[in-house]
Amino acid sequence: MLSADMSCDSSIAVTTSGQVLLVESDPCNRTCFRLYKKNPDIENPDLFGHTVTEVYSLNGEALLLDLGYTVPANKALGIEPDSIYFIRHYRPCQCASPDLDICVFNLATKSLDRYPDLDKMDLIDARWFLPSGN
DSSP: OOSSOTTOEEEEEEOTTSOEEEEEEETTEEEEEEEEEEOTTOSOGGGOSOOEEEEOOOTTEEEETTTTEEEEOBGGGTBOTTEEEEESTTTTOTTSOSSOOEEEEETTTTEEEEOGGGGGGTOSOOOOOOOOOO
């Protein structure tokens, strides 16, 4: 964990190019995400405390946080670039409501979109899935 806040949630994700990302989020603030990647400029990581650098974009990809990987953005499928898709990412947190929370966070605009129509379905859990190209 890189943040000083001990209540921060950490997740690992892999981009389509194979780059590993560390994703930190505040379990009580649904609009706060920080992304880190390995710093390529550090030649000897044993000499440094932090070997990562913060990134502010997913380079046009979308992150399915619960699944731990990015996918190419696709307007036809409604997959927005530089967005984090997550489902009830804050389950262990006491400050979040127990309702199912299905959201998309846009890194560029720092805005959060929920899917309130799903609240009427009385869902217990949900998963993201993408159609196959086959």
